[in-house]
Amino acid sequence: MRPASDAEHPIVGTGAARRTERHPHTLGWTHPPDGAHARHHPASPAPTIGEVDTELRQTLHRRGLRMTPQRQLVLDAVTELGHATPEAVCTRVQETAPAVNITTVYRTLDLLEQLGVVRHTHLGHGAPTYATAGHxxxxxxxxxxxxxxxxxxxxxxxxxxxxxxxxxxxxxxxxxxxxxxxxxxxxxxxxxxxxxxxxxx
Ligand SMILES: [Zn+2]
Ligand SMILES: [Zn+2]
Structure with a gap:
């Protein structure tokens, strides 16, 4: 049930945008639950994309794909960690971007592997580990x-x-x-x- 104040003050402008984001289900939208939805809108500012990403950016652009901070962060984590499981990559990425979840990391690793930027190796019974393509x-x-x-x-x-x-x-x-x-x-x-x-x- 909506509070009485909503009826007294019709929703307009930015207030409406904020409200619909917080209550997607009341409008019959098909977004995931609020928690998951919120993950796509990290409160902290996106990390600045510096010159180091040039190569990945070009690789993505050649395939008509967009550069995103998450993609760079995942690649950086793989490069720094070496033999990194998706979980380890996720933990490292979350140090910079807490809103990134494991599903995004899996998807990004798959994409980077298709692009030939990273490769995976099975070192044991657990999750595959990822390294840069030259490894x-x-x-x-x-x-x-x-x-x-x-x-x-x-x-x-x-x-x-x-x-x-x-x-x-x-x-x-x-x-x-x-x-x-x-x-x-x-x-x-x-x-x-x-x-x-x-x-x-
Ligand atoms: Zn190795
Ligand atoms: Zn041993």
């Missing part, structure tokens, strides 16, 4: 401690050639990681094994 390595992931090491792609050249020759298979060694035990974990396991053996009568 091409074979990843070695320790399944004990989660440590990530990187080797050059050509380290697997021999395997890649053999697979291509025998099966016509073209190896993409960068998409998933090789899983194993890192040196530190292996040495610790060996040491524990030695202690156990010494304790045994």
């Amino acid at each position: 091409e390595h074979v990843h070695l992931v320790c399944h004990h401690c989660g440590a990530v090491d990187e080797i050059e792609v050509d380290a697997l050249d021999q395997l890649a050639e053999a697979l291509h020759a025998s099966r016509g298979f073209r190896l993409d060694a960068t998409h998933v990681a090789l899983s194993g035990t890192c040196r530190a974990c292996a040495e610790r396991a060996d040491a524990e094994l030695t202690v156990d053996t010494e304790d045994t009568p």
